[in-house]
Amino acid sequence: xxxxxxxxxxxxxxxxxxxxxxxxxxxxxxxxxxxxxxxxxxxxxxxxxxxxxxxxxxxxxxxxxxxxxxxxxxxxxxxxxxxxxxxxxxxxxxxxxxxxxxxxxxxxxxxxxxxxxxxxxxxxxxxxxxxxxxxxxxxxxxxxxxxxxxxxxxxxxxxxxxxxxxxxxxxxxxxxxxxxxxxxxxxxxxxxxxxxxxxxxxxxxxxxxxxxxxxxxxxxxxxxxxxxxxxxxxxxxxxxxxxxxxxxxxxxxxxxxxxxxxxxxxxxxxxxxxxxxxxxxxxxxxxxxxxxxxxxxxxxxxxxxxxxxxxxxxxxxxxxxxxxxxxxxxxxxxxxxxxxxxxxxxxxxxxxxxxxxxxxxxxxxxxxxxxxxxxxxxxxxxxxxxxxxxxxxxxxx
Amino acid sequence: xxxxxxxxxxxxxxxxxxxxxxxxxxxxxxxxxxxxxxxxxxxxxxxxxxxxxxxxxxxxxxxxxxxxxxxxxxxxxxxxxxxxxxxxxxxxxxxxxxxxxxxxxxxxxxxxx
Numbered sequence: 001x002x003x004x005x006x007x008x009x010x011x012x013x014x015x016x017x018x019x020x021x022x023x024x025x026x027x028x029x030x031x032x033x034x035x036x037x038x039x040x041x042x043x044x045x046x047x048x049x050x051x052x053x054x055x056x057x058x059x060x061x062x063x064x065x066x067x068x069x070x071x072x073x074x075x076x077x078x079x080x081x082x083x084x085x086x087x088x089x090x091x092x093x094x095x096x097x098x099x100x101x102x103x104x105x106x107x108x109x110x111x112x113x114x115x116x117x118x119x120x121x122x123x124x125x126x127x128x129x130x131x132x133x134x135x136x137x138x139x140x141x142x143x144x145x146x147x148x149x150x151x152x153x154x155x156x157x158x159x160x161x162x163x164x165x166x167x168x169x170x171x172x173x174x175x176x177x178x179x180x181x182x183x184x185x186x187x188x189x190x191x192x193x194x195x196x197x198x199x200x201x202x203x204x205x206x207x208x209x210x211x212x213x214x215x216x217x218x219x220x221x222x223x224x225x226x227x228x229x230x231x232x233x234x235x236x237x238x239x240x241x242x243x244x245x246x247x248x249x250x251x252x253x254x255x256x257x258x259x260x261x262x263x264x265x266x267x268x269x270x271x272x273x274x275x276x277x278x279x280x281x282x283x284x285x286x287x288x289x290x291x292x293x294x295x296x297x298x299x300x301x302x303x304x305x306x307x308x309x310x311x312x313x314x315x316x317x318x319x320x321x322x323x324x325x326x327x328x329x330x331x332x333x334x335x336x337x338x339x340x341x342x343x344x345x346x347x348x349x350x351x352x353x354x355x356x357x358x359x360x361x362x363x364x365x366x367x368x369x370x371x372x373x374x375x376x377x378x379x380x381x382x383x384x385x386x387x388x389x390x391x392x393x394x395x396x397x
Numbered sequence: 398x399x400x401x402x403x404x405x406x407x408x409x410x411x412x413x414x415x416x417x418x419x420x421x422x423x424x425x426x427x428x429x430x431x432x433x434x435x436x437x438x439x440x441x442x443x444x445x446x447x448x449x450x451x452x453x454x455x456x457x458x459x460x461x462x463x464x465x466x467x468x469x470x471x472x473x474x475x476x477x478x479x480x481x482x483x484x485x486x487x488x489x490x491x492x493x494x495x496x497x498x499x500x501x502x503x504x505x506x507x508x509x510x
Contacts, residue, residue, distance in 0.1 A: 020413045022413045050399065132401075136404050150399045151399065190412065190413060215480030216482075250484070373399075
């Protein structure tokens with residue numbers, strides 16, 4: 001994989017905003033703004049590299065199934081900070097497999113070209129629109145129709161919604177697409193908007209609703225503002241938050257495809273995979289696997305591990321993560337009060353400097369249980385945080 | 398070829414324009430008030446068993462103890478008229494007085510296709 005400089009398209013901000021990427025300006029604490037979308041560079045991968053990474057992602061999904069079984073058998077829920085009242089539904093849905101749509105692996109891809117799993121965002125992954133659509137249009141604009149990119153995300157999402165609808169697995173007259181109105185940049189709203197777009201392409205009707213406005217009627221279950229029952233809800237709102245909020249109990253009690261019940265996408269068992277506690281579990285089960293970094297629940301790591309990243313069990317965008325090299329703290333992610341439930345410690349791995357100090361993380365998308373495409377974010381530091389940039393890619397011909 | 402054949406965006410540009418133009422309007426907040434319209438903790442209304450507490454709907458910004466202006470209020474025991482709302486979303490922000498209803502004052506979008 002290589003990184004190349006590239007001339008940005010004339011008028012690119014208007015182009016990407018039209019395509020929904022309205023949240024490209026990232027404010028910094030000092031009041032400056034940086035661009036989250038960066039088309040002044042791109043990455044190129046060979047077909048062999050793509051097939052290799054794809055194969056690793058497939059293998060990871062199989063290992064994750066074993067890891068999920070192991071968590072349930074060994075009852076690791078409390079160690080992972082998963083509340084006991086959620087456990088029965090997690091176990092039940094793990095078996096019954098209600099509809100799931102997507103997820104995103106984050107891989108380190110250093111100069112030895114070995115993908116190493118950093119984490120799996122299985123519940124509320126973002127970066128979707130820029131991966132599926134914005135970089136697709138960029139590639140076409142810059143390199144023409146013949147260009148290739150590892151990006152079947154749009155087609156596979158449409159296909160997945162269509163398949164679920166045809167199999168009768170999406171009860172109700174419409175889908176309810178839930179975002180939080182507390183998110184001000186538009187990222188959550190547009191991610192939900194894009195999901196409504198792919199559902200539309202699958203001939204499904206959807207309603208975009210702020211999760212704050214969701215109503216609950218005793219005996220009838222969840223309703224939207226107009227009073228329509230919410231039978232199938234796609235939510236960009238993590239389960240660990242829902243669990244602890246006022247409607248958490250109702251969500252657990254009224255989960256299912258019957259009248260007065262709601263099918264939640266992603267399903268609640270995704271709490272097993274999106275939790276960073278999955279990392280020590282994978283390491284315990286597959287200690288020799290080259291794609292899995294040594295990882296431990298905090299406190300269980302050997303003294304010999306002196307270069308590592310300590311991450312909260314539940315957090316996003318590098319929040320409250322700490323990078324330690326040779327026993328010294330070298331970088332800390334933004335403090336967003338995560339970490340109450342505990343931490344994991346994962347061996348440090350070099351993301352690689354691909355030029356000008358840019359360190360990429362490969363976001364490998366999965367639709368259902370199939371690898372679907374790639375979205376690369378890079379940062380100047382060791383941690384990939386909310387100040388990292390999305391950089392498009394192509395497959396070198 | 399590992400690239401989608403077409404990526405047709407129909408809804409997304411409309412939603413993006415709507416969000417950017419701020420036509421979401423001012424977010425409505427539900428406050429729990431007592432019979433004198435004085436703002437109190439949400440939990441007084443959440444219990445739904447005390448007819449001297451009411452939900453009042455207005456713009457954000459009222460604090461505990463302040464008085465809500467005259468306006469619509471619904472008895473907190475009136476379950477038929479009022480599905481319980483606001484039970485999700487608290488983790489995404491701080492503060493415990495008032496809660497967004499998701500409705501907007503003065504227009505707004507509730508999107509979809």
